[in-house]
Amino acid sequence: MSYIIDRRLNGKKKSTVNRQRFLRRYKAHIKKAVGEAMNSRSITDMDKGERISIPTRDIGEPIFSHGAGGHVERVLPGNREFVTGDRIPRQGQQGGSGGGGSGASDSGEGADDFVFQISQEEFLDFMFEGLQLPNMIKRRLAGNESFQVVRAGICNEGTPGRLNVIRSMRAANARRIALTSSKRRNIRAMEAELEQEENKDPALRDQRRIDALRDNIADVRNRIARVPYLDDFDLKYNLLLRQPRPRSRAVMFCLMDVSGSMNQATKDMAKRFFLLLYLFLQRSYEYTEVVFIRHHTSAKEVDEEEFFYSRETGGTIVSSALKLMRRIMRERYPASEWNIYGAQASDGDNWNDDSSTCHKILIDDIMPHVQYYSYVEITPRDHQALWEEYESVRAAFPDHFAMEQIVDVQDIYPVFRQLFSQKVAA
Amino acid sequence: MLDSYTTGPGDPTPSDGEARVPISTTSEWTxxxxxxxxxxxxxxxxxxxxxxxxxxxxxxxxxxxxxxxxxxxxxxxxxxxxxxxxxxxxxxxxxxxxxxxxxxxxxxxxxxxxxxxxxxxxxxxxxxxxxxxxxxxxxxxxxYLFRSWTDASSIIDYLIFAKNYIARCEERHGLDEVEAILDSCHALMNYGVDRYKRPYPISAVEEERRQQEREEYRQRQLNDLWRTIPKLGEGEAEKSVRRFPEEPQENILYFIEKNAPLLENWQRELVRIVRKLAQYFYPQRQxxxxxxxxxxxxxxxxxxxxxxxxxxxxxxxxxxxxxxxxxIYQPSYDSPHYSGINPYTLGFSIFSDLRRICENPTDEDRQWFPDIAGSNWKETLQFAMRDFKDESFILQFLSPKVMRELRLFSVSDNDRENEITIGAIHDEDGYRQLRANLAGQYNLGNREPNIQVYSVDTRGDRSMTLHHTQHRRRPLGKETNEVMRHLHRLWGFDVHLHSLNGDEITASFHCPEVGRDRAEGEEESMLVPKPI
Structure with a gap:
């Protein structure tokens, strides 16, 4: 007799734990591969999974085995030309000796790397591992999009489905005790009297009194029995409340210089940086908005396409972008409700007298309201006035302001890690 | 008569006359x-x-x-x-x-x-x-191997016990601790097998109860073994200094489970679990x-x-x-797809040919298999299946016809000679030798290095010494030092492994690796206990 069982609906991710154990063990390898991948990837597939390859020797599970040498006899199939006594010159490790026993690795498969795919989720986990968004404190109630149902104690009304049996029985018990205690006390008193009467000498007994007591006791017992075992108002129900859930949301301002001095390669690097930041914010906040501001001598809020690809030239006035950011912040993103992040990329060129204006706007109007502001300067050249002004901003807001220099694509990921690496609590 | 031992697509011929109602006609299953x-x-x-x-x-x-x-x-x-x-x-x-x-x-x-x-x-x-x-x-x-070595009714229960026990250990002692021990046990898994003693299968509940018992018992037993305070009447004890263990032990994991001085109880239990599983899979490997x-x-x-x-x-x-x-496709030795002899092919060919020998014996078969040529094939096959393992099965039943069909030949690769020699091939002179060689290839004892626990220095540095008995001068592989590190982790004290060709030590492995400053020869003479 055979049993035929359909197991297709059973869990199928039984190996997930083991897979995670494996990833955990080879974290160092995978992180390295992820770091390398970050630099070589095109922007559009920044957040895809990744092929990871680990040298086979590093993941080997050693066992005692025979090494090469000694006297080995092997039996092989498919003889065509050999007869007993043939002698074949040894050709390194191949030819006639290939195959069985220790020869199995002759085909070269032992040397391959162990290659496997990690998912997008895992890739991002590794990418942002050990990083943290600074100052992630604000969590605001925003809108009415999401509620969660919470237990909120016990109440007297409800649907039968939420009946709390234990509490109901407990209430019924309490009520029964409360309603009958005086009667019980009464019974005990009468019983004591009855016993006393009965113990008297037969001549002294008051038979009428005894009968009356007996009747009374029976009557009170009867009344106790009439107290309902479970009454309507004993029923207790679990109370469930819908609570609005605080949702964290963030807005990220991307500020980029599109003046003539920024070429396509520089813009590309800026874009990579913004994208990393965006992915990172998305992981930390349930809801993230992005505002793109591009500027040359004047600033303009644009959509993503225009931000990265349209060409314009002209001089550079950085403060125009900061002013626009300030305005948008005031109008649309009150700091009481939004976590605001600013990211600015520039090649460091600016009108000289404008840099001090930038400093002033940042210090007075922007920095007090943002969670974090990062500035990357993409230039192989020496720093100019803007950098110096920004350094003083950093001095004023050391926890909220960061700046780094990027020279080429290779630097982006390390710089990003540096900007957001977990600060050890002082 | 049945004629299903050939593989032509046109056969067997269906007999006519019967009502032919196929069970299904499409490839969909329900x-x-x-x-x-x-x-x-x-x-x-x-x-x-x-x-x-x-x-x-x-x-x-x-x-x-x-x-x-x-x-x-x-x-x-x-x-x-x-x-x-x-x-x-x-x-x-x-x-x-x-x-x-x-x-x-x-x-x-x-x-x-x-x-x-x-x-x-x-x-x-x-x-x-x-x-x-x-x-x-x-x-x-x-x-017979499965009948005597594994208990089919309790394996699932045991696996559940093992899974739960290991999960509990992970909670209590941390993932890394448990992983380290399991890694080391896996490295020695092939040496966690009793090749001769037969274990008694027990159920999972029983297993759990005994595990508790063992935990207490082990501690007592260990303390005794490692007692270092000299007893009175020393002179008497001197005489009876025996090697420990008295006989070399082939089951290294078992030896460690019972005797490793520093292992915690839960660690011993992990060793035991891996050992039990190794034992369960042992018949399959054979x-x-x-x-x-x-x-x-x-x-x-x-x-x-x-x-x-x-x-x-x-x-x-x-x-x-x-x-x-x-x-049952078998690529020939020089094909790029070749990866050893296909066990399906070899096994299928032998069993099919066995049936042919029973049903249509030739003169050659009568000469090679006088007992079974012409006998009842069902009984003969049952006998072949029941009472053999790969090695003895091939030695007993590989027929010249199968050797010819697979065109088997034997290659002798001796590192003391400059050339590789072709040994026996599928001809009259070679059949027996070829068959013996092939059988030897399936002997686990030849395939895996023969390594046994030789002695433990119970009164000195507690180091453990193992001996590798070489098979046809074959040395140990490259990973040996790594396995030694695992062995050292389990044993807790120095571990030495000597590779012996006859009585001569040709290579030694130590963990921790021996410092360079000490002379090699001196080192060995110090460490190798002379056979008694």
Missing amino acids: FELIQEYDREIGALAEEFGLDTYPNQIEVISSEQMMDAYSSVGMPVGYNHWSFGKQFISVESNYQRGLMGLAYEIVINSNPCIAYLMEENTMTMQALVIAHASYGHNSFFKGN TQVMNEGWATFWHYTLLSELYKRGKVTEGFMMEFLQSHTNV
């Missing part, structure tokens, strides 16, 4: 059809005298198959990164199309669990039922050719018989034969 096929195949198997455990046939998806794959086919298993590695490589190979999944996995348990993949066609499901649920199943129940050959022979015989009785269509047969020929 649960009713599976049941129907199982009933038919089961009835046939009984006719052929196959004795099986009850069957439990489970239909699973390909993802579940991959899960089963990476936990060595067991339905429950403890967690370890190496299974994750296995899973990842199966998964990526499968996704890239480098590899098809096995059609079946079958578990030596009672009832015998076989998995069918939902993606397969009806033909493949029938093939798997015949192969696993009747072929392998009857082998598990019949073969009967691969027989087991697969037997199952292949029976799926071929059973399905051919179904066809003969008109239960399946020509289309079914074509698909079946195509899979069957793939399974």
